[in-house]
Amino acid sequence: MPHLDPYFKQVDSLQDKFIDRLRDAVAIPSISSEDARRPDVVKMGEWLAEEIKALGGTVELRQLGKQPGREHLDLPPCILGRYGDDPKKPNVLVYGHYDVQPAQKSDGWATDPFILTIDDKGRMFGRGSTDDKGPVLGWLNAIEAHQKAGVEFPVNLIMCFEGMEENGSEGLDELIAEEAKKFFKEADVVCISDNYWLGTEKPCLTYGVRGCNYYAIEISGPGQDLHSGVYGGVTHEPMTDLIKIMGSLVDPNGKILIKGIDDLVAPMTEQEAALYPPIAFTMDDLHQSLGNECAIWDKKEDALKAKMRYPSLSLHGIEGAFYTPGAKTVIPAKVTGKFSIRTVPNMEIDEVTKLVEAHVNAEFKKLNSKNTFKFHIVHCGKWWVEDPNHPNYTAAAKAVERVFGVKPDMTREGGSIPVTLTFQEQLGKNVLLLPMGSSTDAAHSINEKLDKRNYIEGTKLLGAYLHYVAGEIKRA
Amino acid sequence: MPHLDPYFKQVDSLQDKFIDRLRDAVAIPSISSEDARRPDVVKMGEWLAEEIKALGGTVELRQLGKQPGREHLDLPPCILGRYGDDPKKPNVLVYGHYDVQPAQKSDGWATDPFILTIDDKGRMFGRGSTDDKGPVLGWLNAIEAHQKAGVEFPVNLIMCFEGMEENGSEGLDELIAEEAKKFFKEADVVCISDNYWLGTEKPCLTYGVRGCNYYAIEISGPGQDLHSGVYGGVTHEPMTDLIKIMGSLVDPNGKILIKGIDDLVAPMTEQEAALYPPIAFTMDDLHQSLGNECAIWDKKEDALKAKMRYPSLSLHGIEGAFYTPGAKTVIPAKVTGKFSIRTVPNMEIDEVTKLVEAHVNAEFKKLNSKNTFKFHIVHCGKWWVEDPNHPNYTAAAKAVERVFGVKPDMTREGGSIPVTLTFQEQLGKNVLLLPMGSSTDAAHSINEKLDKRNYIEGTKLLGAYLHYVAGEIKRA
Numbered sequence: 008m009p010h011l012d013p014y015f016k017q018v019d020s021l022q023d024k025f026i027d028r029l030r031d032a033v034a035i036p037s038i039s040s041e042d043a044r045r046p047d048v049v050k051m052g053e054w055l056a057e058e059i060k061a062l063g064g065t066v067e068l069r070q071l072g073k074q075p076g077r078e079h080l081d082l083p084p085c086i087l088g089r090y091g092d093d094p095k096k097p098n099v100l101v102y103g104h105y106d107v108q109p110a111q112k113s114d115g116w117a118t119d120p121f122i123l124t125i126d127d128k129g130r131m132f133g134r135g136s137t138d139d140k141g142p143v144l145g146w147l148n149a150i151e152a153h154q155k156a157g158v159e160f161p162v163n164l165i166m167c168f169e170g171m172e173e174n175g176s177e178g179l180d181e182l183i184a185e186e187a188k189k190f191f192k193e194a195d196v197v198c199i200s201d202n203y204w205l206g207t208e209k210p211c212l213t214y215g216v217r218g219c220n221y222y223a224i225e226i227s228g229p230g231q232d233l234h235s236g237v238y239g240g241v242t243h244e245p246m247t248d249l250i251k252i253m254g255s256l257v258d259p260n261g262k263i264l265i266k267g268i269d270d271l272v273a274p275m276t277e278q279e280a281a282l283y284p285p286i287a288f289t290m291d292d293l294h295q296s297l298g299n300e301c302a303i304w305d306k307k308e309d310a311l312k313a314k315m316r317y318p319s320l321s322l323h324g325i326e327g328a329f330y331t332p333g334a335k336t337v338i339p340a341k342v343t344g345k346f347s348i349r350t351v352p353n354m355e356i357d358e359v360t361k362l363v364e365a366h367v368n369a370e371f372k373k374l375n376s377k378n379t380f381k382f383h384i385v386h387c388g389k390w391w392v393e394d395p396n397h398p399n400y401t402a403a404a405k406a407v408e409r410v411f412g413v414k415p416d417m418t419r420e421g422g423s424i425p426v427t428l429t430f431q432e433q434l435g436k437n438v439l440l441l442p443m444g445s446s447t448d449a450a451h452s453i454n455e456k457l458d459k460r461n462y463i464e465g466t467k468l469l470g471a472y473l474h475y476v477a478g479e480i481k482r483a
Numbered sequence: 484m485p486h487l488d489p490y491f492k493q494v495d496s497l498q499d500k501f502i503d504r505l506r507d508a509v510a511i512p513s514i515s516s517e518d519a520r521r522p523d524v525v526k527m528g529e530w531l532a533e534e535i536k537a538l539g540g541t542v543e544l545r546q547l548g549k550q551p552g553r554e555h556l557d558l559p560p561c562i563l564g565r566y567g568d569d570p571k572k573p574n575v576l577v578y579g580h581y582d583v584q585p586a587q588k589s590d591g592w593a594t595d596p597f598i599l600t601i602d603d604k605g606r607m608f609g610r611g612s613t614d615d616k617g618p619v620l621g622w623l624n625a626i627e628a629h630q631k632a633g634v635e636f637p638v639n640l641i642m643c644f645e646g647m648e649e650n651g652s653e654g655l656d657e658l659i660a661e662e663a664k665k666f667f668k669e670a671d672v673v674c675i676s677d678n679y680w681l682g683t684e685k686p687c688l689t690y691g692v693r694g695c696n697y698y699a700i701e702i703s704g705p706g707q708d709l710h711s712g713v714y715g716g717v718t719h720e721p722m723t724d725l726i727k728i729m730g731s732l733v734d735p736n737g738k739i740l741i742k743g744i745d746d747l748v749a750p751m752t753e754q755e756a757a758l759y760p761p762i763a764f765t766m767d768d769l770h771q772s773l774g775n776e777c778a779i780w781d782k783k784e785d786a787l788k789a790k791m792r793y794p795s796l797s798l799h800g801i802e803g804a805f806y807t808p809g810a811k812t813v814i815p816a817k818v819t820g821k822f823s824i825r826t827v828p829n830m831e832i833d834e835v836t837k838l839v840e841a842h843v844n845a846e847f848k849k850l851n852s853k854n855t856f857k858f859h860i861v862h863c864g865k866w867w868v869e870d871p872n873h874p875n876y877t878a879a880a881k882a883v884e885r886v887f888g889v890k891p892d893m894t895r896e897g898g899s900i901p902v903t904l905t906f907q908e909q910l911g912k913n914v915l916l917l918p919m920g921s922s923t924d925a926a927h928s929i930n931e932k933l934d935k936r937n938y939i940e941g942t943k944l945l946g947a948y949l950h951y952v953a954g955e956i957k958r959a
Contacts, residue, residue, distance in 0.1 A: 217712060221810045230774015236693060236898025239825045240737050240795030241769065241786050243777045247735055250798055254730035259723055259850040261716050293717065298706015298816070301719045301853045310717050319716030321814050322726055324805030329821060331802065334697045334861045336823055336898075338797050340774070345805060347812055349715045374735040377777045385810045422712025422812075 017156035025148045030123040032140040033133035039106035039174040048083040064090040071178035083170030091163035097480040100165040100194035103143035104172030107135035115453045129459035137457040138450035142200035142443040149470035161477035187433040196399040197438040204445045209287035213440035215392035215419035218350035221385040227341035228378035235336045252370045257320040265366040273352040283308045286416040315419035319349045356387045391428040399437040402475035493632035501624045506599040508616040509609035515582035515650040524559040540566040547654035559646030567639040573956040576641040576670035579619035580648030583611035591929045605935035613933040614926035618676035618919040625946035637953035663909040672875040673906045673914040680921045685763035689916035691895035694826035694866035703817035704854035711812045728846045733796040741842045749828040759784045762892040791895035795825045832863045867904040875913040878951035
C-alpha cells in the first residue's frame, strides 16, 4: 500500500497538533459519574462534534433522555458522526467514549489530572489520555492526516462516541438497537479502540471477552444481631452456614467445584491453542501486575488461558457481617455472600445459573440448619467472542505488521466490555477490539497516561487498518 | 429475721423518693464513650458521691489519670465509698457503674432517653435505668430505708462505682489491684448487681461467666485489590483461602471442629446437672429473645447448658472484603477473618490459643496456596466461676426466697463480665452476681427500662441479702 507512506509522514508532521488536540480534550473534566460535572460531559461531547465537523464530517448529537433513577440529570448526548459517503467504499463503524473516570489531584496524582503533562520519557499524563480520549481522537487525527497528505480516505467512517461509558453506558444499548437498521445500517465491520496491549511493546488484537454472572446468597436466622457471649452455641448462626456454602464453590487453585460447569466450556481447538505461545507476555509481567508472586500457574500459557478462555469464580465479600477494624463480638442476624463467575463460550447464562442454584440449594440442605436461605441473581452479562480469522482481523493484523513490524498478539480479555456483544448481536457484523494504549497506562487509576509513541503510531495504525479493511472487504 | 419487716415497709413507703432518685440520675447523660459527654460522666460521679455523703457515708473520688490512647480526656473518677465501720460486722464490697451506653431519641426511643418516663404498666423507661443506675441506687436506697426504719445496718458496705464500664473499664483493673490490700482489704465477700434475670418473673443468682478468646486470620496475596474479570482464575485469591479456613472451625450445629478443644471442658457433675431443670426458662422464651425459631436445641436444658457451661465459636466477619450493598467485581488483596471462642472451665487461655493456632496453620498448609497467612490473637479474657454453695450465695438465696417467695435460678452468663474475675483473683474472696433487672429490660438497646417492681423489690432484696450475709459470715 504505497499511499500509506505519505499518510504516515503526515502523521509524524502533525504530531504536535495532535497532542494539542488531546490536551484540549483532557482539559474538559468530562466525569460522567459526578452530577456536578455533567455540564462538562456535555461540553466535551459538543467539542468533539465541532472537531468532526471542522474535518468535514457530519454529526448528530443524539439526546438519550433522563438518567434512569436520577431523573434530575439529562444523559449526555451520543455523538453519531459520519465521514464519507461513497457507496463503493466499505463502511467502518467505530465506537469510543468521551467521558472519563473521576480524578482529583488529592487522590495522589503527581500532576493536575486535567492538564496534559508530558515528561521526558514521552509519557502524556492526564485523565482520559488513554481511556478513551486518545483513541477517539486517533480516528480524527487519521482523517486530518489523510486530508493534509492528499491521500483518499479509504472507507466511509460511521462514528458512535458515547458519554456514559464510565457510568454504566446508560441508554447506549437502546440507541444501538434503534439505530441498527438506521444510522448503523450500512456498517460492514465494527472497530473499537478502548482496551490495552498485554504489555508495553507489542500490539494486540482482541477477539473475545469473558461474561460475568454475579450472584448473592442470603442467609438469615435470628431476628436481630445477637451478642455472641449470650447466644453463642444456642442459635444456628447465619455466618457459619454462609461460610460453608461459599467454601463449597471454588478450591484454592481456582477450580470451580460446581458440578457441570466444566462441561459447558468449549473444548480448545489446536488452532486456538496455537495462539497463546507467541503472545508477548511473561510470568514476570504477570507477577508485576499482581503485585506479588501469587499466581496459580507456573507457565505463561496456562495463566493466559485461565484469564482469557476458562471460567473463574471469585468470592467478593459478605454484606451484613462485621467488617471494620477491631473486635466486635456479634452474631450477625442476616448475611449476604457475593460471588461471581466469569463465563466463556459456550456457557449460556441460564444454564450456568441453573447449575449454581442447584449446587447452593443442595449445599444448604446438607447443613441441616434452621436458618433461612435465599439465592439471588444480581446481574448477568454474556461473554463475547469473534472469529479472529475474519477479514476485519486480517486487515488489523496487516496494519499492525506494517506500522510496528510485528504480528499482533491475539488476545481475549478477562473482564467484560458489554458493548462488543451489543454491536455483534444488533448489527450481526464482525467486531474488532484494536487497542492503542499499553498495559502500564493506569486507566481508572491515578496518573493515567498515554505514551506519545502509542498515540502517534496508534494514529498511524488506525489509518492503516482502514486501508487494509478497504482491501479485504469489497462492497458489492 | 424479724427486723426485715420494718425495713421492707420503709422501702414501700419511700418508693416515690427512690424513683425520684433514679429520675435525677437518669437525667445526667453520663455516656462514657462520647468525648463530649465526659463532663456529664464526671458530674454523675460527683452527684453519686454527694448522695452517699448525704446518707452518712464517706467517699473518695479516685482519679484514674488520662484515658489511654485518648490523652486529651481525663478518665472519670472511680467512687470509693464506705458506709459503716464496725469491726464486728462483716464487710461487703459492692460494685456497680454510673456511666451509660449512648442514646438519642432519634435512635428510635419512644421517649426522651434522659427523662425517666413511667408507663401504666410500671415500666420506667430511661437510659441507665436498669444498666446500672437502678441497681447502684438500690444500695443507697437500702441504707436510707434502714435509717428511716430505725433498723441497724447489718454490715459495713464498701462501695466501688466506676464511670467507664461501657467503655472498656479503663483503669479499673489497676485500681482494684492497687486497692486490694488497701481500700478493699477488709472485704469479706463481693456482690455485683449488673446483670439480669433469665426471664421476667424469677430472680437468679449468677455464679459464672464464659471467657472470650478473640482471634483474627489474615490472608494476603496480590499487592492491591484486583479486577476479578482481569485476574480471576490467574491468582490465588485470599478470600477463597480465608473462607476455607473459617469453614473448618465450626459446624452448622455449633460443634467446634478444632481438635482437642472438647477435652479441655470440665465434665458435668451430677450436682451441676441438677441445677438446670428447675431454671425458669422455656424454649418459647429462647425463641422470643432470638427473634426466630433458629435455636440449635430442642430442649431447654440443652440450650441452657450450651449457653452457660459449654464453649462456642462464632464467625463475626471479614475485614478487607467487599461489604456494601451492590455488586463489586473485586478480588480483595488482603482479608482478615474474625472469630472468637467463648471459653468455660477448664479451658486455659493459652492452651486454647495453642490448639487454635495449630489448627489454622494446618488448614492453611492443606490449601497449598501461595498467599501469605498470619494468625493474630486479638484479645483473650478468662471465664469466671464460683462455688454456688458458698455462704455468700446461701445468703443471697435466702434473701430471694424471703422477698420473692421462690428459690432463685442458679445461672451462669454466656457473655463476659471481666470485673468478676478481677475481684476474685485480686481479693481472693467469693464474688456473687445478684441481678435486679429482668430479661426484657433492653440494656444497651433503645427503650431501656427497669420495672418499678424490680427496682423496689430489688431494693428490698439487696438489703435482705446484707442481713443474711451478716448471719452467714461471722467476723473473727
